[in-house]
Amino acid sequence: MSKSYRVAILGATGAVGTELIQLLESRSFPVAELKLLASARSAGSQLLFKGENITVEAVDEQSFNQVDIVLASAGGETSKRWAAKAVEAGAVFIDNSSAFRMDAQVPLIVPEVNPEAAASHQGIIANPNCTTILMAVAIWPLYQVQPIRRIVVSTYQSASGAGARAMEEMITQAQAILQGKTPPTEIFPYPLAFNLFPHNSPLDESGYCQEELKMVNETRKIFGVEELRISATCVRVPVLRAHSEAINLEFDQPFDVAKAREVLSQAPGVELREDWKANYFPMPIDATGRDPVLVGRIRQDISHRCGLELWLSGDQVRKGAALNAVQIAELLVANNLLRSSLVASH
Template identity: 50%
Template sequence: RELRCYASERSAGKTVAFRGDSVRVEKVGAEAFKGVEIAFFSAGSAQSKEYAPLAVKAGAVVVDKSSAFRMDPAVPLVVPEINPHAVKGHSGIVASPNCTTVVTVMPLKPLHDAARLRRVIATSYQAVSGAGVRGVEELRRQTLAWARGEALTVEFFPHQIAFNLIPHIDKFAENGYTGEEIKLVNEVRKILELPDLAISPTTVRVPVFTAHSIAVNVETEEPVAPRRARELFADFPGLRVWDEPGQNRYPMPVVVEGQDDCFVGRIRQDLSLANGLNFWVVGDQLRKGAATNAVQIAELLIR
């Protein structure tokens, strides 16, 4: 087995650590995928659209982390704990969902299986690393400037991110929702195979380096008591219940960072709705939201 790393000309020549060794990053090209069995794509939609078909033509199966193919009816959109069966229908490309979608949909699956989802309201609090290295650098730079009493400069996000919240991720559509919010709706529906599921999203960028947090309210066809919800979550692979508010124990980014599981807590009855439930789910969007989910898809492919 051999690991090959490819990138655009900008990143070619760099090295990455793998199993105690260094692997040189090469410039991607039409011949790069000869002899490759599984190709992970995580370089954005434009690169995926250009090179993924070439990888498939060369005989590889592509696991794509971009949004390029997620809503293509011919491409499975997979979270292995939820819809592993979808992998069987691939034609060379399997898409991995947006990181916010993964964290949100994990606890929705056991609730739907037990009580059938009717409506979902999700508000996300998304770490700056979800926007890439430049997002991390901007938060770090602004925080240091604030500590030194210097002026804060804005270069990447639409507004100051340090000590602030920005309810704006991706471009705004004509209906007032952002691209990130529209992705959440469409991807959750596809993964759960519920094309008519009512979902109302709001996505917010927050001054946290790693891990996305989502406040979720669900309405179900059948009532689900908080105790039953805890049992459902605890029994579902990839979820960890972290719900002892009396002991100040609830999911937080500092707890979840570096973990593959998504943590669920603040599980409580909706006071306004008989069949309503509130909960708080946090996941490391760089792991389960991205790399871990892609690796799990590859593991499904080689079984």
């Protein structure tokens, strides 16, 4: 007997929300019923799931009754407001916001890295930050062969990381600039089209921005290595979708490049993309709409005998957000970790 589950998507009309709907369908997630939730402003619109139009409902106190899994992607404030209600109603709340990620009671999961953390959930599971997920998938297989001592990473983050409206704004900016007009800046603080700027999340007194500190703190939590040394520089670039990262790794001992390539060619969630003759490596346009994190340009760091350099591109909306959340849901199903499943089958 195969079970199916009542799923709610909170933030259904956003970039990640619409991707969640598509992934539940394309991955044949056992959905008994799909509830699409959003703010009152977005309620009433219809979205297609398995050939059927589903009307988006305004989230309210009753929304989570009879729901097994909530996939939330409506921002930290919305998650903080509704997570406890969903848990109270018996659902598992898989949250794509940063609200609960560093909460010691909340597992922070990349299924390719720490699936075992799901077992200890108490109703809420956090989906990590997008750049963190992409890096974790790419470097964890190497970490398992030999501990990483230090990471220095620079990111190339697309407009999609700031949501669907940000992507539209960048297109509008590009059109304006090509017509010799002043580009509008409503979502982004500065023009992004044909420009770039350090990630504009709030700055810590250390001088690092929140996005960078997420990469530091979340990677440590996911790997379960509190002392892992990480420095990040996060940069927004005029790419529509898919993030890229230049990652410098320091190990305790030299890590053979051929071995790294072999490990990554077999790693779950990773696709090795290296054509040295054609000078072809991962690019955002090739990662867009795809599940795996594309990794390439693996080379011995010429500045450090225990160093490796690598480069990746991964779809921020997909593996960086929606896909990882759906994989967590799949993990819960496969391991019988839904709360409602402890009570009854339906």
